[in-house]
Amino acid sequence: MTTGVLPDSHLKAMIARGEIAAETPVIPEQIQPASLDLRLGHVAYRIRASFLAGKTRRVDARLAEFEMHRMDLRDGAVLEKGCVYLVPLMERLALPAGVTAVANAKSSTGRLDLLTRVITDGGTEFDRIPEGYAGPLYAEICPRSFSVLVRPGMRLNQIRFRAGQAALSDAELIRLHAEEPLVSGEAVIDGGLGFSVDLLPETGDLVGYRAKPHTGVIDLDRIAHYPASDFWEEIRTRDGRIILDPGAFYILVSREAVTIPPDHAAEMAPYLAMVGEFRVHYAGFFDPGFGHGAAGGAGSRGVLEVRCHEAPFVLEHGQVVGRLVYERMAARPDRLYGAGIASNYQGQGLKLAKHFRAG
Numbered sequence: 001m002t003t004g005v006l007p008d009s010h011l012k013a014m015i016a017r018g019e020i021a022a023e024t025p026v027i028p029e030q031i032q033p034a035s036l037d038l039r040l041g042h043v044a045y046r047i048r049a050s051f052l053a054g055k056t057r058r059v060d061a062r063l064a065e066f067e068m069h070r071m072d073l074r075d076g077a078v079l080e081k082g083c084v085y086l087v088p089l090m091e092r093l094a095l096p097a098g099v100t101a102v103a104n105a106k107s108s109t110g111r112l113d114l115l116t117r118v119i120t121d122g123g124t125e126f127d128r129i130p131e132g133y134a135g136p137l138y139a140e141i142c143p144r145s146f147s148v149l150v151r152p153g154m155r156l157n158q159i160r161f162r163a164g165q166a167a168l169s170d171a172e173l174i175r176l177h178a179e180e181p182l183v184s185g186e187a188v189i190d191g192g193l194g195f196s197v198d199l200l201p202e203t204g205d206l207v208g209y210r211a212k213p214h215t216g217v218i219d220l221d222r223i224a225h226y227p228a229s230d231f232w233e234e235i236r237t238r239d240g241r242i243i244l245d246p247g248a249f250y251i252l253v254s255r256e257a258v259t260i261p262p263d264h265a266a267e268m269a270p271y272l273a274m275v276g277e278f279r280v281h282y283a284g285f286f287d288p289g290f291g292h293g294a295a296g297g298a299g300s301r302g303v304l305e306v307r308c309h310e311a312p313f314v315l316e317h318g319q320v321v322g323r324l325v326y327e328r329m330a331a332r333p334d335r336l337y338g339a340g341i342a343s344n345y346q347g348q349g350l351k352l353a354k355h356f357r358a359g
Helices: 008-017 059-066 107-111 170-179
Strands: 020-022 036-038 043-047 067-072 077-079 084-094 099-105 114-120 134-143 148-150 157-163 193-196 206-211 232-236 241-244 249-258 264-270 278-280 300-308 313-316 320-328
Touching (some): 043 059, 059 134, 099 114, 107 114
Antiparallel strands (some): 036 157, 043 067, 043 084, 077 148, 099 157, 114 134, 206 232, 206 249, 249 300, 278 300
């Protein structure tokens, strides 16, 4: 098997072989250019604390230690802010030798500050699934800023499959950037492509949004429904800096417009913890074609999901806060991000989740 991230055609073959299976058959809309969306099952367990199964142990066997109560999701159920839930997913895996998987929150999930991670039987890490794993998948969900209404079949997580080593070294990334510019402006390459924050926009003084602390419930099926002003406070500045409040959640945007070539994929990763008392959340996977001309893009900004920790922190324009790790594809996908598929964030700038509208 060719090494790299497995594209949509390979995912279809894995489904046909039963390596990806589901109690309700996988639908075409789940298959993305370089990942598969995962669907919530029919029950959610409210648990006392987040946990990992641990080597040789099964998630369902450990659930009795932590379960507080369970909820049927078929008529919709509210996952409350500040609580932790475990939801069995519809999909299960039987990974062949040489193929590993990594899960991540979908873009809209991250922009709602929904901490959503995949755990497995025998798992000792979140979101990491080793070769040869055969068993169920579970989503751990902790709404951090907003309570949400969920139903079976909703897709909060996505999973990417890799054969062998896929990540580009810095030297390979430098060569790729020389062949086809990956970022507007100067490329900061150190353990990936550096992302900095834009706090001096070309027009106006709106630089981001801060989640309001006491809001209503968000029904995740409702698109462009909720007035943004009911859930978000605008952050404006004219001096290129803002002070992050401890515990607050922010949506900001990168200064750079980035491109993902069709034969590559990428993943947002944190920069270094030593740069300050804040965290840029994992912003999910970047698919082949994101911001790329072949898919109708001309570079797209990266949305930054930022939470400050113990102390107020001054964030300044141009400060590097994250990095994109580029990976080679095992083959070019049949479809690119933004080209003939429902891609909500192609060509994006500063943008809230798709559930909100202006007002």
